Amino acid sequence: QVQLQESGPGLVKPSQTLSLTCTVSGGSISSGSYFWSWIRQPAGKGLEWIGRIYTSGTTNYNPSLKSRLTMSLDTSKNQFSLKVTSVTAADTAVYYCAREEVTGYSSSWYSSWGQGTLVTVSS
Amino acid sequence: EYVLTQSPGTLSLSPGERATLSCRASQSGSSSYSAWYQQKPGQAPRLLIYGSSSRATGIPDRFTGSGSGTDFTLTISRLEPEDFAVYYCQQYGSSPPLTFGPGTKVDVK
Numbered sequence: 001q002v003q004l005q006e007s008g009p010g011l012v013k014p015s016q017t018l019s020l021t022c023t024v025s026g027g028s029i030s031s032g033s034y035f036w037s038w039i040r041q042p043a044g045k046g047l048e049w050i051g052r053i054y055t056s057g058t059t060n061y062n063p064s065l066k067s068r069l070t071m072s073l074d075t076s077k078n079q080f081s082l083k084v085t086s087v088t089a090a091d092t093a094v095y096y097c098a099r100e101e102v103t104g105y106s107s108s109w110y111s112s113w114g115q116g117t118l119v120t121v122s123s
Numbered sequence: 124e125y126v127l128t129q130s131p132g133t134l135s136l137s138p139g140e141r142a143t144l145s146c147r148a149s150q151s152g153s154s155s156y157s158a159w160y161q162q163k164p165g166q167a168p169r170l171l172i173y174g175s176s177s178r179a180t181g182i183p184d185r186f187t188g189s190g191s192g193t194d195f196t197l198t199i200s201r202l203e204p205e206d207f208a209v210y211y212c213q214q215y216g217s218s219p220p221l222t223f224g225p226g227t228k229v230d231v232k
Contacts (some may be wrong), residue, residue, distance in 0.1 A: 047168065047211055047223040060219040063124075096167055107215040109158035111179070113167040 002027035004097050004114035012091075012121050018084040022097030022114055029078050030055050035100040036080045037110065038071070040093040048093075052100060053080055087121045094118050125149055125214050127224035135232040142199040144227045146212030150193065157195035158213045159188055161206075162226075168211060172197060199229075207231055 008020035022036070029036055037052040051061040053071040061069045070083040084091060099112040126149040136142055146157060157175045160168035170179040172188035175195060185200040195214075199206055212224040 046225045049219070049221040049223070052219070062220045101173075105156075105216045106218040107221050109170060109173040109213065109215060110160075110168070111170055111173075113169075116167050 002099060002112050004099065004112055006095060006097050006114045006117040008095075008117060008119070010118055010120060012087055012119060013123050014088055014121055015086055018082075018087050018091060018119055018121070020082045020095055020097075020117065020119070021079050022081070024078050024080070024099075027099075028075075029073060029080055030075050033102050035102060036073070037098045037100050038082045039096045039098055039110075041096070041116070042093045050082065050084075050095075054102075089121050092119065092121045124220055125217070125222050127212060127214055127222055129210075129212055129224035129227045131227060132225075133228045133230060135230055136202055137232045138202050138204055140202050142197075142202055142206070142229055144197040144199075144210055144212075144229075146190075146195040146197070146214075146224050148193040148195075148214045155192060155214060155216045157188065157190060158215060159186075159197045160211045160213065160223075161208045162211065163208045171210075202229070 003025045005023045012018045035052040035054050038050040040048050053059045059071050068085045073080045094116040096116045097114040098110040100110050101108045128147050130145045159172040161171050162168045171182050171186050176188045187198045189196045207229055209226045209228045211226045
């Protein structure tokens with residue numbers, strides 16, 4: 001059973017860079033069967049798709065965040081990462097990493113999720 | 124980009140009652156399917172339904188998904204105490220960005 005676990009600072013200052021890592025256990029991120037994704041949820045609000053990365057390194061980003069995003073893979077550690085630059089209070093949210101199934105379609109569903117990590121942007 | 128709406132925003136029911144949750148997409152792609160997730164306070168979302176009607180592993184058969192095109196439905200045949208939660212729909216099949224609905228909260232009447 002695959003498990004995902006987010007890690008990173010819980011507090012980031014405005015204008016700085018938010019950096020999170022998702023460690024995957026029980027499965028390999030090199031598997032071609034999945035996209036590795038980030039999704040966030042501000043307190044009391046709904047889910048916002050941030051983006052995803054495939055084992056090849058190909059990425060897809062939310063257009064509303066694209067200019068500030070970088071995602072990467074570290075296959076040696078079985079981890080994938082998210083960086084969001086120039087953060088503001090609007091980036092305060094619980095950040096989830098999740099595994100999206102690769103199907104014959106351009107997108108699909110999320111079969112596994114990390115527990116989430118709260119990131120607060122504040123000085 | 125698709126916009127999903129869910130109705131009702133809140134559904135107040137008693138244990139044992141039937142819950143019907145609706146999800147509507149602003150447009151339909153050439154391939155359009157739904158997934159449904161359950162989220163309890165302080166927890167990550169949990170996949171219930173994918174492919175519009177397929178139950179995820181371990182999901183009880185009181186959860187049923189249906190629909191196609193732009194209209195999708197999640198039905199919980201008889202609410203158990205553990206079913207009171209927020210439910211999100213997601214439409215997929217087309218190119219990113221992926222979108223989720225705003226959620227329906229099922230609470231105790």
